[in-house]
Amino acid sequence: MSSRSVCLVLLLAIVALASALRADTRQSKPPATSAASHDRRADALKHDAITEIDALQTLTQQMVDSIFSFGELGFHEFETSKYLVRILKENGFRVEEGVAGIPTAWVATWGSGKPVIALGSDIDGIPQASQKPGVAYHDPLVAGAPGHGEGHNSGQAVNITAAIAIKKLMERDRITGTIKIWPGVAEELDGSKPYFVRAGMFKDVDVCLFSHVSSNLGTSWGSPSGTGSIDVIYNFQGESAHAAGAPWRGRSALDAVELMNIGWNFRREHLRLQQRSHYVINNGGDQPNVVPPTASVWYYFREIDYPRLKELWDVGTKMAEAAAMMTDTKMTSMVITGEAYPQHSNKAVAEAMYANIQRVGLPQWSDADQTLAKALQRELKVREVGLASQLAPLGQPVPEERNMGGGSDDIGSIMWTVPTVTLRYPANFEAGPGHSWANGVAMATPIAHKGSTAGAKAQALTMIDLLLDPKLVAAAWEYFKTEQAKSPNYPYRPLIRPDDKPATWLNKNIMDQYRPAMQKFYYDPTKYKTYLEQLGIKYPTVR
Numbered sequence: 161m162s163s164r165s166v167c168l169v170l171l172l173a174i175v176a177l178a179s180a181l182r183a184d185t186r187q188s189k190p191p192a193t194s195a196a197s198h199d200r201r202a203d204a205l206k207h208d209a210i211t212e213i214d215a216l217q218t219l220t221q222q223m224v225d226s227i228f229s230f231g232e233l234g235f236h237e238f239e240t241s242k243y244l245v246r247i248l249k250e251n252g253f254r255v256e257e258g259v260a261g262i263p264t265a266w267v268a269t270w271g272s273g274k275p276v277i278a279l280g281s282d283i284d285g286i287p288q289a290s291q292k293p294g295v296a297y298h299d300p301l302v303a304g305a306p307g308h309g310e311g312h313n314s315g316q317a318v319n320i321t322a323a324i325a326i327k328k329l330m331e332r333d334r335i336t337g338t339i340k341i342w343p344g345v346a347e348e349l350d351g352s353k354p355y356f357v358r359a360g361m362f363k364d365v366d367v368c369l370f371s372h373v374s375s376n377l378g379t380s381w382g383s384p385s386g387t388g389s390i391d392v393i394y395n396f397q398g399e400s401a402h403a404a405g406a407p408w409r410g411r412s413a414l415d416a417v418e419l420m421n422i423g424w425n426f427r428r429e430h431l432r433l434q435q436r437s438h439y440v441i442n443n444g445g446d447q448p449n450v451v452p453p454t455a456s457v458w459y460y461f462r463e464i465d466y467p468r469l470k471e472l473w474d475v476g477t478k479m480a481e482a483a484a485m486m487t488d489t490k491m492t493s494m495v496i497t498g499e500a501y502p503q504h505s506n507k508a509v510a511e512a513m514y515a516n517i518q519r520v521g522l523p524q525w526s527d528a529d530q531t532l533a534k535a536l537q538r539e540l541k542v543r544e545v546g547l548a549s550q551l552a553p554l555g556q557p558v559p560e561e562r563n564m565g566g567g568s569d570d571i572g573s574i575m576w577t578v579p580t581v582t583l584r585y586p587a588n589f590e591a592g593p594g595h596s597w598a599n600g601v602a603m604a605t606p607i608a609h610k611g612s613t614a615g616a617k618a619q620a621l622t623m624i625d626l627l628l629d630p631k632l633v634a635a636a637w638e639y640f641k642t643e644q645a646k647s648p649n650y651p652y653r654p655l656i657r658p659d660d661k662p663a664t665w666l667n668k669n670i671m672d673q674y675r676p677a678m679q680k681f682y683y684d685p686t687k688y689k690t691y692l693e694q695l696g697i698k699y700p701t702v703r
């Protein structure tokens with residue numbers, strides 16, 4: 161018998177034993193109080209879903225570790241998508257690939273009829289974030305290469321595990337409904353979700369459950385602290401000339417870029433404290449002895465609501481026009497990747513999800529997990545709090561006057577299209593500054609595996625509520641159309657313009673440069689139980 165068959169037999173035995181035990185407890189004990197509002201059928205189904213997800217832990221771990229090992233940047237998640245599409249097809253999902261004009265985007269669908277529940281999560285990595293998992297100091301697998309420095313390797317494991325478990329229960333109990341799964345391609349570039357909305361991907365969707373890595377298990381409703389974002393490239397066109405022989409005949413596009421940036425950095429002092437703006441010069445010319453005839457600068461403008469975001473963008477464009485005037489160059493701008501509309505989570509669904517979060521609870525962390533967490537916290541000189549030990553309360557809306565800005569996610573575009581909530585699951589711990597090698601340390605270790613399993617349970621239990629309780633779907637839409645509609649962000653007005661297209665060419669050079677070296681470290685689950693085992697890393701490795 162192969163080791164796989166042994167596993168299967170063992171697994172079936174565990175499932176049988178667990179359901180026998182459940183039958184007993186159900187007779188002798190009423191459902192837990194956190195589930196008191198749900199009927200007994202939902203309670204029994206939730207019990208079964210948890211059992212199913214526990215039985216899928218190996219698959220969850222393999223997905224987390226595999227995607228970590230691919231470490232792909234936005235729009236180039238080819239290995240990741242190929243791998244996930246294969247798993248989804250093997251599990252009976254129909255998959256449409258290359259959706260919304262994005263080669264690495266897809267939608268997987270199973271089931272029929274209402275409700276239609278869409279599960280989404282991001283899949284892209286961070287430039288220069290390569291890191292050996294389980295090592296509590298900076299130690300790249302491939303120096304300079306991208307990696308999962310935000311933890312986007314775990315969200316699809318959460319969603320797909322939940323979907324496989326729920327599909328099985330829906331088949332067993334003949335429950336009507338449709339499950340859709342989609343990937344957040346190029347989230348770090350705000351690059352796909354507004355285009356998904358534009359392509360009509362959410363037309364028939366009743367509720368969207370998004371998942372994102374975190375240091376705790378939680379969710380929230382209303383507007384969170386944070387911003388929306390628009391990503392714009394300003395291109396300048398000048399005249400080339402010999403930089404020493406005839407500089408007076410040149411018009412430097414790079415001068416325009418620099419003057420725009422100087423103008424912006426002076427103006428920054430007189431902008432609202434809530435704004436965030438940052439840029440990189442993505443084309444600064446070719447070599448110093450050629451007056452740069454072309455140059456461009458790539459800005460992210462962020463503000464907390466749609467009207468202010470538009471205003472901030474207008475200020476940026478004014479700076480660019482002025483810089484072009486000063487240098488006798490021509491300026492054109494394009495929305496380079498996309499937009500992140502300001503976020504808003506649905507109250508009815510978040511409350512249902514939070515009850516499920518309380519039922520699931522936090523994973524049991526081992527001494528090794530705590531040692532890794534505290535060692536990295538020590539390394540980064542932040543508080544040595546270890547891993548989350550207590551559930552966060554249900555997140556409440558952040559009043560405008562208390563929102564001091566922060567990050568964005570292009571899930572915002574979907575949140576104004578259908579009722580949506582974000583599930584945060586504890587596949588990481590507090591330590592890293594975000595978008596850094598440090599945020600990748602935990603992401604292919606037992607911390608990420610257990611955190612993703614906990615996330616899958618919370619996601620699955622919420623799917624059960626949506627499948628069995630049409631009143632919940634109705635309440636979600638009621639909130640969406642009345643309460644959410646009071647926001648200055650309503651109605652959804654896409655910031656991407658009709659002729660803007662996903663910038664699928666971005667990151668190609670970086671991936672072409674590093675992929676050959678990274679390929680040597682792709683995880684092979686047929687040979688190694690875990691990625692840590694394949695890499696020969698002692699868990700945890702600390703100074």
Ligand SMILES: [Zn+2]
Nearest residue numbers: 282310347372
């Ligand atoms: Zn993210």
